[in-house]
Amino acid sequence: MSEEIKYKIEKLSKEIEEHNYNYYVLSNPTISDFEFDKLLEELIKLEKEHPEYLKSDSPSQRVGGQITKEFKTVKHKYPMLSLGNTYNEEDLKDFDERIRKTGVTDFEYVCELKYDGVSISLTYVDGKLKQAVTRGDGDKGDDVTANVKTINSIPLKLRGDDYPKEFEIRGEIFMPKKEFLRINDEMRKQLIEEGYDEEEIFEKQLKNPRNATSGTLKQQDSKAVAERKLDCYLYALLGENFPFESHYESLEAAKRWGFKVSGDMEKVSSLDGVLKYLEKWDTKRHSLNVETDGVVLKVNSFEQQKYLGFTAKSPRWAIAYKFKAAQVSTILESISYQVGRTGSITPVANLKPVQLAGTTVKRATLHNADIIEKLDIREGDTVFVEKGGEIIPKIIGVDKSKRHIHHNDDLFREVSHPTKYITHCPECGTELVRKEGEANHYCPNELGCPPQVKGKMEHFVMRKAMDIDSLGEETIEQLYDASLIKTIADIYELKKEDLLKLERMAEKSANNLLDGIEASKKVPFERVLFAIGIRHIGETTAKKLAFYFKNIDALKNATLEQLLEVGDIGEKTAQTIIDYFADEKCIEIINKLKHHGLQFELSEEQMVNTSDKLKDLSFVVSGVFSKFSRDELKKTIEQNGGKNVGSISGKTSYVLAGENMGPEKHKKAEKLGVPIISEEDFINMIK
Numbered sequence: 131m132s133e134e135i136k137y138k139i140e141k142l143s144k145e146i147e148e149h150n151y152n153y154y155v156l157s158n159p160t161i162s163d164f165e166f167d168k169l170l171e172e173l174i175k176l177e178k179e180h181p182e183y184l185k186s187d188s189p190s191q192r193v194g195g196q197i198t199k200e201f202k203t204v205k206h207k208y209p210m211l212s213l214g215n216t217y218n219e220e221d222l223k224d225f226d227e228r229i230r231k232t233g234v235t236d237f238e239y240v241c242e243l244k245y246d247g248v249s250i251s252l253t254y255v256d257g258k259l260k261q262a263v264t265r266g267d268g269d270k271g272d273d274v275t276a277n278v279k280t281i282n283s284i285p286l287k288l289r290g291d292d293y294p295k296e297f298e299i300r301g302e303i304f305m306p307k308k309e310f311l312r313i314n315d316e317m318r319k320q321l322i323e324e325g326y327d328e329e330e331i332f333e334k335q336l337k338n339p340r341n342a343t344s345g346t347l348k349q350q351d352s353k354a355v356a357e358r359k360l361d362c363y364l365y366a367l368l369g370e371n372f373p374f375e376s377h378y379e380s381l382e383a384a385k386r387w388g389f390k391v392s393g394d395m396e397k398v399s400s401l402d403g404v405l406k407y408l409e410k411w412d413t414k415r416h417s418l419n420v421e422t423d424g425v426v427l428k429v430n431s432f433e434q435q436k437y438l439g440f441t442a443k444s445p446r447w448a449i450a451y452k453f454k455a456a457q458v459s460t461i462l463e464s465i466s467y468q469v470g471r472t473g474s475i476t477p478v479a480n481l482k483p484v485q486l487a488g489t490t491v492k493r494a495t496l497h498n499a500d501i502i503e504k505l506d507i508r509e510g511d512t513v514f515v516e517k518g519g520e521i522i523p524k525i526i527g528v529d530k531s532k533r534h535i536h537h538n539d540d541l542f543r544e545v546s547h548p549t550k551y552i553t554h555c556p557e558c559g560t561e562l563v564r565k566e567g568e569a570n571h572y573c574p575n576e577l578g579c580p581p582q583v584k585g586k587m588e589h590f591v592m593r594k595a596m597d598i599d600s601l602g603e604e605t606i607e608q609l610y611d612a613s614l615i616k617t618i619a620d621i622y623e624l625k626k627e628d629l630l631k632l633e634r635m636a637e638k639s640a641n642n643l644l645d646g647i648e649a650s651k652k653v654p655f656e657r658v659l660f661a662i663g664i665r666h667i668g669e670t671t672a673k674k675l676a677f678y679f680k681n682i683d684a685l686k687n688a689t690l691e692q693l694l695e696v697g698d699i700g701e702k703t704a705q706t707i708i709d710y711f712a713d714e715k716c717i718e719i720i721n722k723l724k725h726h727g728l729q730f731e732l733s734e735e736q737m738v739n740t741s742d743k744l745k746d747l748s749f750v751v752s753g754v755f756s757k758f759s760r761d762e763l764k765k766t767i768e769q770n771g772g773k774n775v776g777s778i779s780g781k782t783s784y785v786l787a788g789e790n791m792g793p794e795k796h797k798k799a800e801k802l803g804v805p806i807i808s809e810e811d812f813i814n815m816i817k
Contacts, residue, residue, distance in 0.1 A: 136180075173190050188286075201272035245363055246421040249300065259286050282359075283362050298367070304361055332497065364390060365381070424453050426448060458514075465502075467556045471588075472572075475562060502549050505525065511533065560573050560578075600643045612628075612632065618723070624647065654733060675699075686717075751763050758809070
C-alpha cells in the first residue's frame with residue numbers, strides 16, 4: 131500500500147508539472163483550470179496524509195505558506211552587472227562602431243525585449259532549483275527562494291537530462307498587466323467599502339507593475355506571493371564548460387529544459403536588423419501583457435563576448451536601448467467633478483479622445499486642487515498625457531505655447547483663465563470643506579447629497595453587510611428618484627403598493643424585495659455596524675468593535691482613549707467614530723433602524739461565548755483540528771478579546787497547533803520561544 135501511494139504521488143506530480151509547462155511556458159493548456167485545480171487538490175491531500183513522500187520540488191509547494199522573517203544576504207558567484215543605456219539610434223551606431231574597432235567585424239546581434247520587473251538569479255543543482263537571489267547591489271542580493279518557488283513559470287525540476295550538474299540562469303520576474311489591474315480593482319473595492327476617499331485610495335493602490343513585483347517578492351508569507359501570480363522570463367545562462375557557442379543557442383537549450391524564454395527575441399546580422407526590431411516593438415510592445423521599457427542588444431557569439439570583455443560596471447558586448455515613455459498631447463475639453471460615497475470630491479480631466487500605448491484615453495484624474503494649481507491646468511489647454519511605468523494615464527504638463535491668444539493693437543492677451551476650483555458640491559450645492567492636512571475637498575452633506583446617499587444605500591445592502599440582494603443599484607436609483615427612500619432607515623418602511631408603482635416592478639419582484647428586507651433584520655450586530663457606513667470602518671474593524679463594546683450604545687458613548695484600546699484602531703478612525711455619533715441625524719437613523727428591529731447588540735449566544743479572557747493576546751492558528759474548523763477557532767479568539775495574526779514573531783503570544791502543522795512554523799515558534807498549545811489547551815483557556 132505504501133509503495134502504491136508513493137507511486138500515485140509521483141505520477142500526479144509529474145502530470146501536474148507537465149500541465150504547468152504546457153500552460154506557463156508553451157502557452158498551450160491541455161486541460162481546464164478546474165481540472166488542474168482538482169489534480170492539485172488530490173496531490174496536496176495525499177501529501178498531507180503521507181508527509182514522508184512530500185518532496186521540496188513537489189508542485190504542491192507552489193501554493194506557498196512558508197514565512198520568512200528576514201531575507202538572508204547572499205554574495206553572487208557571478209556579479210550581476212548593469213548595462214549601459216542609450217536613448218537614440220546615434221548611440222547604437224557608436225556602440226556598433228566601437229565593437230568593429232576592436233577587430234570584431236563578422237558578428238550577429240540577439241535582440242531581446244527589456245522587461246520592467248525585478249532581476250533574479252536562479253541556481254540549479256542536479257536539475258533542481260536550489261536558490262533564488264535578487265540583483266541587490268550587483269555584488270550581493272537577497273535570498274527569496276521560498277517566494278520564487280510559488281511562480282509557476284519557474285521550474286522546480288528541469289526536463290530532459292542534458293543540463294549541466296550546476297549552473298545559474300538569470301531573468302526578470304514581473305507582474306502581468308492584467309494581474310496588476312485585478313489586484314488594484316479588488317483593493318479599490320475593499321477600500322471603498324471601508325470608506326476611503328479617492329485620494330486615499332490612489333495613495334494605497336499599487337503604483338506600477340515593477341514596484342508591485344518588488345514589493346511582492348519581499349512579502350514574508352510566501353502564500354501571499356502565490357496569490358499575486360507573478361511571472362518570469364529567463365534570458366542568460368552562466369556556468370562552466372557549456373557545450374554552446376552562442377547566446378541564442380544557450381537559450382534554445384534553456385527552453386528544452388523547461389524555462390520560459392521570450393518568443394519575441396530575434397537574431398539579426400546587422401545594425402539595420404536591430405533598427406527594424408526597434409521600430410516594430412516601439413508600438414507593438416503596448417499589446418503585450420507585460421510592461422517593457424526597452425530592448426537589450428547582445429553580441430551573440432560567446433567567443434566574441436569573451437574577447438570584447440567588460441568595463442568595471444558593464445559588459446562591452448551588450449547595451450540597453452530605452453524606449454521613450456508613451457506620451458501624447460491632446461486637448462483638455464473640460465474639468466468635471468465627481469462626488470464619492472464618502473463625499474470626497476475628485477476633479478476629472480475630460481480629454482479629446484487620443485490613442486496612447488494601445489488604448490483610447492478619454493479621461494484622466496486630476497486628484498485634487500493642489501495638482502491643478504501646481505500644473506496650472508486650464509480648460510482648452512493642450513496637455514501632455516503619459517503612461518510611462520504607470521498603467522493609469524496621467525497629465526504631466528501643459529503646452530502653454532498653444533494657449534489661445536487674442537491680438538489687439540500689438541498687445542497679446544491670454545484668453546484662457548486659471549481654473550477656479552469649485553466651492554460648492556456639484557450634486558447638492560452644499561459648500562465644500564477641506565480639513566487641515568488633507569488634500570481633498572469634501573461635501574459635508576452626507577445624508578442629503580444624492581451620490582453619497584445612494585452610495586451608502588448600495589453599501590448597506592451588499593452581501594457582506596445586510597445582504598438584501600434583490601435591492602440592487604438600479605432599484606435604489608428608482609426608489610430614491612421616486613422619493614420613497616432618502617436614508618437607509620427608509621428601506622424598512624417600503625410598502626408593496628409603493629413598489630408596484632415602479633417601472634419593471636412586478637408583484638413577484640416586490641414580494642422578493644420585501645422578504646429580503648425582512649430577513650435582513652436577523653443579520654448580526656457586527657455586520658449591521660459595518661453596513662451603516664461609518665468612514666474607515668471596514669468589515670474586520672466593525673467585527674472588532676462589535677465584540678469589544680458588545681452593543682451600539684456602548685460604542686456611541688466610547689471616549690477616544692477607549693476606542694484606541696481596540697486593536698488596529700488609530701486616532702483618525704477613532705475620531706471619525708466620535709464625529710459620527712455626535713451627528714444628531716446619524717443618531718436619528720440608528721434609532722429608526724432599532725425601531726424596525728435590526729440587531730444593535732451581540733446575540734445571547736455571542737454574549738455567552740464572549741469575554742475578555744484573551745485580551746492583549748495574539749494567536750497564530752496552524753494545522754487541522756478535530757473539534758472546530760480554523761475559521762471557528764479564529765472567530766472564538768476574536769470573541770474573547772484576542773487577536774489573530776498571520777505569521778509568528780517574537781510578539782506572538784501562542785501558536786494554536788493542530789495536526790499537520792507546517793514544520794517551518796514549528797521550528798520558528800521553538801526558535802523564538804513562542805508557546806505551542808493544542809486545541810484542548812485553548813478550550814481550557816476560555817472556559
